[in-house]
Every structure is written in C-alpha cells, then in structure tokens.
Amino acid sequence: MAPDRLDPTLRDRISALLATRRGVRLLALRRATALALLVLAAGLAVQPRHGPPESSVLVAARDLRPGQQLSGADIELRAVPRHLVPDGVLRAAAAADGRVLTQAVRRGEPLTDVRFAGSAVPSRAGSAATPIRLADPDVADFLAPGRRVDIITKITRSGHSSVLAEAVPVLAVQPADNHGDQGRLIFVGLPGEQAAAVAAASLDQSVTITLR
Known part of the structure; x- marks a missing residue:
C-alpha cells in the first residue's frame, strides 16, 4: 500500500524542520551582513577625507625672465602633492633671494636648483x-x-x-x-x-x- 502524502512520516517532518531552521539562520546571516555594511558605510561617510600628502615648495609668484635677480616679491611658498615635487626644488625664500635665473620661469612653476646661475650674488643698492x-x-x-x-x-x-x-x-x-x-x-x-x-x-x- 502506497504511503499517504497527506500524512507525512517522521522523517519528512524532521527534514522540513531542519530546512526551516537553515532558512532562518541564512536570513539572520543576511540581515547581520547588511547591517554591518550599513555601519561601515556610515563610518566612512563621517571620516574626514584626506588627499595625498603635501609638501611646501618655492614657486614663482609671477612670470620671471632670464637674468632676473630674485627678491621676495618674485617668490612664494605653495603646498603641492609630494609625488609632484621635482628634484632639487627650493623650499625656503632665503635659498632663492638674490639668485639670478638662467631661464624663464612661469608663474606658479616650482623653482629648482638648475634654474639658477650658481650662488647668490650680493647686489648693490639700485x-x-x-x-x-x-x-x-x-x-x-x-x-x-x-x-x-x-x-x-x-x-x-x-x-x-x-x-x-x-x-x-x-x-x-x-x-x-x-x-x-x-x-x-x-x-x-x-x-x-x-x-x-x-x-x-x-x-x-x-x-x-x-x-x-
């Protein structure tokens, strides 16, 4: 005589119970994962956004011509990303004051050692x-x-x-x-x-x- 499907056996009841429990655990895991992602996103949103590390370098405050002897009005310090800082760049106004350019320099261009003719030359007034x-x-x-x-x-x-x-x-x-x-x-x-x-x-x- 064939088993009556409307009257499940003990085995069928146990299998159905286990399946229900697995579904509950999976749903709980999904909810916990979603909650953790929401918490992480909220934490990242309130954190300050930091750009790349910067370094202060000396740049031309205006267009400069070859042969120009620099003064404080010709130069300024500016923060630029470290990965854009060229080799030999000057970092203090005293390093450029009184020195003479051998090449033209555009406004905002970093001043490097190869732009100058040797050491600074003391200039007479006028x-x-x-x-x-x-x-x-x-x-x-x-x-x-x-x-x-x-x-x-x-x-x-x-x-x-x-x-x-x-x-x-x-x-x-x-x-x-x-x-x-x-x-x-x-x-x-x-x-x-x-x-x-x-x-x-x-x-x-x-x-x-x-x-x-």
Whole structure:
C-alpha cells in the first residue's frame, strides 16, 4: 500500500524542520551582513577625507625672465602633492633671494636648483641685471656668477677702445649650447644709469671683458 502524502512520516517532518531552521539562520546571516555594511558605510561617510600628502615648495609668484635677480616679491611658498615635487626644488625664500635665473620661469612653476646661475650674488643698492653679448663667446667659458670683470669696447682698427664699467659682478652666464649665432650672453650687475649706458653701447658696438 502506497504511503499517504497527506500524512507525512517522521522523517519528512524532521527534514522540513531542519530546512526551516537553515532558512532562518541564512536570513539572520543576511540581515547581520547588511547591517554591518550599513555601519561601515556610515563610518566612512563621517571620516574626514584626506588627499595625498603635501609638501611646501618655492614657486614663482609671477612670470620671471632670464637674468632676473630674485627678491621676495618674485617668490612664494605653495603646498603641492609630494609625488609632484621635482628634484632639487627650493623650499625656503632665503635659498632663492638674490639668485639670478638662467631661464624663464612661469608663474606658479616650482623653482629648482638648475634654474639658477650658481650662488647668490650680493647686489648693490639700485643695481640691475644687464645683458651683454660678448664679441668672443669662448670668453664666457671662464666666467662664473660672482666673478668680477671690466667691460670694454672691442679695439677697433684705429686702435681705440673704451672702458664701459669696472669691477662689476657677473650674475649669470648663458649656456654654451644656447646662444645661436648672436654671441654669448652674460648678465652683470650695474647701477641703474650705468646699466642703461652699457646696454645701449653693447647694441651697436662689439663688447668684450677682462677678468679680475
């Protein structure tokens, strides 16, 4: 005689009870997991969001030209992500004050050691960085920032020359591979009026220097 399905056996009752208990445990586990995820999300939402670590570096406060002798108005400190900080960057205003740029720098660009011509050169009150193109570009190989030179016009066929300035400091020297066909450019520190006279003379006369 076939078993009556409407009258379940003890085995069927036990199986149904176990299945019910497994379902209850699974539902409880799902609810606990969902609650834990909600708590975690809430905790992350109230935590402060930290960006990448930053470092203070010296940058140009405005566009700067080659040969410019820097002062406090030309530079500023700015916090930038550490992974964007270039090698050789300057981090204090004192490290750039009085130094002379050999290349142009855009506003906001970090200032690195390779942008400058050697050590800072003490400037006299009212002095200006004056560009001069040398008649003999090879002479610049013997120059370095801080060296004192006399500036003279080149001796003409008549044997005449004139001294334009004496014992002036060299501020910057143009790299040898960057002067083209126009002659080697150097920057010297001169008082305002004398700077204008020397710059004007160097435009229409061949200029050379003697080393001190």
